[in-house]
Amino acid sequence: MGCPEFDHHASRRSAVLAARVLALAVLFVISISAANAVQGAPAAPTGDEIAAKVAEKLKEIQTVQADIVASFSDSSSKNPINMTIRVSADRSSNITRMEITQHQVFEGQIVILDMKKDITTVYMPVTGQAYRGRSATIAAQLGLDMGSFDLDNLLSMDPAGMMTFKYLRQDKFDRLPHHVVQTRPKMDVEGYQLVWVDCETLMVRKVEAFDGQGKLTASITINNLKVNLKLNTIKLRELPKGTRITDVK
Numbered sequence: 554m555g556c557p558e559f560d561h562h563a564s565r566r567s568a569v570l571a572a573r574v575l576a577l578a579v580l581f582v583i584s585i586s587a588a589n590a591v592q593g594a595p596a597a598p599t600g601d602e603i604a605a606k607v608a609e610k611l612k613e614i615q616t617v618q619a620d621i622v623a624s625f626s627d628s629s630s631k632n633p634i635n636m637t638i639r640v641s642a643d644r645s646s647n648i649t650r651m652e653i654t655q656h657q658v659f660e661g662q663i664v665i666l667d668m669k670k671d672i673t674t675v676y677m678p679v680t681g682q683a684y685r686g687r688s689a690t691i692a693a694q695l696g697l698d699m700g701s702f703d704l705d706n707l708l709s710m711d712p713a714g715m716m717t718f719k720y721l722r723q724d725k726f727d728r729l730p731h732h733v734v735q736t737r738p739k740m741d742v743e744g745y746q747l748v749w750v751d752c753e754t755l756m757v758r759k760v761e762a763f764d765g766q767g768k769l770t771a772s773i774t775i776n777n778l779k780v781n782l783k784l785n786t787i788k789l790r791e792l793p794k795g796t797r798i799t800d801v802k
Contacts, residue, residue, distance in 0.1 A: 615644045616784045620654070620776040626769070641789055648789045665790060676792055683792055686801030694801070715739060724749065726758055744770070 618641045624633045637655035642648065647668035653659045661678030666688065673691040676683040684691065719735040731749040738744070743765025749758050756778050762771040792798070 614780050616782055617642045617778075617780055618782060618784065619778040622655075622774040622776065624772045626771070641784060643784045643786055643789060646786045646789075648786055650789045663792065665792075667790070674790075674792070674798075676796060678793075680797075681793070681795060682797045682799060684799050684801050690801055721747075723752065726751075729753070731758060 618639075620637060620639050622635075622637045624635045626633055635656070636653055636659065639650075639652045639654050641650045649666045649668075651664045653662045661676075663674075663676040663683075665674040665676075667673070668688070671688050672685060673688045674683050674685040675691060684694075716736045716738050719737075721733045721735055724731055724733045726749045730752040732752055734748045734750060736746045736748060744763055746763070747761045749760075750756070751758055757775050759775070760771075760773040761769060762773075764770050
């Protein structure tokens, strides 16, 4: 059974953007921020040292929450796409919630992935309606593989097996000293990322992604990043009052 209101270009585009933000945030941002044992080293840490610490620290992360301010280049527009997303994820319950808190068109849209129940819910604020169904069904509507954003799978990955790490320098961001780390995927994908890590708190504050030609394609700033905080799974599934839910078959 189709859902014309759900399967339109704007909904697909906003969900794709939200998923891209989540992928960068979890795979690059959280993994790098976990490498907190390099702070006390007398010399600049090497990429291998960072990767080893990341692999160990990832095992300890159970919950994540962050406000992610993102800017993406878009070939169809001269201006970048800017948005802010609140990402909350619980590893034990396998629930990830993405809420667009700032965007001129998609503000208020919510995507909830319940990987244990294999259910994805997408809430549209304009119509006050949510579409709920098997993740594969919703993914077909959006053109996304929802399973690729499973927090448990992402945090179980071995970063050293997927990418290389290179410590570049210390730099200032928001007037504070930061470590700057370069990551490159080992797979057959061109491009790289630069990650700014606060020297004192060891939290990631910024990520820039570049394509194979060195062109900036995405910039992400991480605010209020918290790990292993107490999350209410009921709240993670919560939709605004009065939401009309349509089950997609």
